[in-house]
Amino acid sequence: MHQANINMNRMVIKFLFDEVxxxxxxxxxxxxxxxxxxxxxxxxxxxxxxxxxxxxxxxxCSFGAGYSVGSLLVQKA
Incomplete structure (x- = not known):
């Protein structure tokens, strides 16, 4: 999660998981x-x-100001 705003993080977490x-x-x-x-x-x-x-x-996945989004798919070697 983007680590800039704890309130935004909590809102997104609640929306995605429908729980805390x-x-x-x-x-x-x-x-x-x-x-x-x-x-x-x-x-x-x-x-x-x-x-x-x-x-x-x-x-x-990172998201930021202006609703910019960047994603990276990783695989453990």
């Missing part, structure tokens, strides 16, 4: 790194990828 999921499911970095803009999704992935096994596929 655990911090393990939706890591928030604002308390540790403050506003790190679109780099937040890469930092979150770096810090929280322990559960991926070789061959697992994931999607990293």
């Amino acid at each position: 999921p655990s911090p393990e499911r939706t890591p928030i970095l604002l308390d540790q790194y403050a506003n790190n803009a679109s780099a937040g999704s890469i930092i979150a992935f770096h810090l929280h990828n322990d559960g991926l096994k070789k061959g697992d596929i994931g999607l990293i």
